[in-house]
Amino acid sequence: xxxxxxxxxxxxxxxxxxxxxxxxxxxxxxxxxxxxxxxxxxxxxxxxxxxxxxxxxxxxxxxxxxxxxxxxxxxxxxxxxxxxxxxxxxxxxxxxxxxxxxxxxxxxxxxx
Amino acid sequence: xxxxxxxxxxxxxxxxxxxxxxxxxxxxxxxxxxxxxxxxxxxxxxxxxxxxxxxxxxxxxxxxxxxxxxxxxxxxxxxxxxxxxxxxxxxxxxxxxxxxxxxxxxxxxxxxxxxx
Numbered sequence: 001x002x003x004x005x006x007x008x009x010x011x012x013x014x015x016x017x018x019x020x021x022x023x024x025x026x027x028x029x030x031x032x033x034x035x036x037x038x039x040x041x042x043x044x045x046x047x048x049x050x051x052x053x054x055x056x057x058x059x060x061x062x063x064x065x066x067x068x069x070x071x072x073x074x075x076x077x078x079x080x081x082x083x084x085x086x087x088x089x090x091x092x093x094x095x096x097x098x099x100x101x102x103x104x105x106x107x108x109x110x111x112x
Numbered sequence: 113x114x115x116x117x118x119x120x121x122x123x124x125x126x127x128x129x130x131x132x133x134x135x136x137x138x139x140x141x142x143x144x145x146x147x148x149x150x151x152x153x154x155x156x157x158x159x160x161x162x163x164x165x166x167x168x169x170x171x172x173x174x175x176x177x178x179x180x181x182x183x184x185x186x187x188x189x190x191x192x193x194x195x196x197x198x199x200x201x202x203x204x205x206x207x208x209x210x211x212x213x214x215x216x217x218x219x220x221x222x223x224x225x226x227x228x
Contacts, residue, residue, distance in 0.1 A: 002207035006214050010221045018220060028220035029213060073135070089217075091210055 002093045007083050015080055015087045016063040043068055135188070142187035147172055148180045152203065155190065160202040 008015050018024045022033040030045035041057040058075070059067035067077040074093060081088040142148055150170050155161060163181060167174040181201055184190035191204050 002210060004207065004210045004214060006218070008218060008221055009225065014221065014224070018217060024220070027223075028216040089214075091214070093207075093210065 002091075004091045005088060006091075007085050007088050009086045012063045012080050012082060012087045015089060016066075019066055019078055138187040139189065142183050142189055145180070145183075147176065148184055151177070151180050151184065152189065155201060155203050160193075160200040162198050162200055164198075166201075 010018070018028070020035065020037050022035050025033040025035065025045075031048045032044075032046040034042070034044040035057075036042050037057060037060055039057055039060060043055040043057060044052070045055070046052045054071040055068040055076075056071070057066075057068045059065055059077070063080060065077070065079050067075065069075050077090075077092045079090040079092075081090070143152075147170070151166060154166060154169060158165075161169075163174060163177050166172075166177045166181075170177065172180070181190060181192075185192060185201075188204055190201050192199050192201050194200075
């Protein structure tokens with residue numbers, strides 16, 4: 001599991017829009033974004049290197065929580081909290097591939 | 113800021129859209145070989161190494177080392193980075209992709225605050 005916490009210099013409303021408005025997502029996340037913002041809605045992300053990923057929205061709680069599942073594998077959850085300096089954003093991504101890779105690396109270390 | 117950014121020159125790992133690729137199978141296959149586990153052990157101790165350094169430290173030919181590094185890279189366990197004329201290898205840090213994305217998000221929000 002990957003977990004990142006970061007305080008962003010913007011109010012929750014603005015961060016929510018940056019995470020959910022395709023035009024804004026195209027400014028930082030991917031080059032071409034389609035997003036149907038409702039549980040069960042589809043999302044597509046395309047990058048300039050030809051990479052393309054698809055996801056299904058699983059949770060939408062405006063200005064508070066957004067979750068989606070990658071079509072290939074893994075799940076991403078964004079949680080927004082108020083912070084004195086703006087908005088605290090927590091990102092959790094779980095993927096069977098990564099957790100296995102990390103567990104196996106850890107056990108390789110333990111037996112090295 | 114608590115997150116670290118990735119050294120320049122390392123590209124984010126891209127995912128294949130090919131359904132026939134079995135990522136978990138690649139990881140397990142890569143780790144099944146004791147020589148490759150030695151490579152992982154060395155990289156986790158030293159942080160980074162070139163194929164030449166690995167050849168000097170491990171009881172393997174340079175050709176074998178190169179082959180093992182390619183297998184580990186295909187499984188997403190190892191990444192390479194070119195520094196000048198040499199290529200250095202290090203273990204993939206899960207989450208580095210998010211460090212880059214969140215850096216981009218911060219810059220995006222800052223641009224808008226400073227904007228027109």
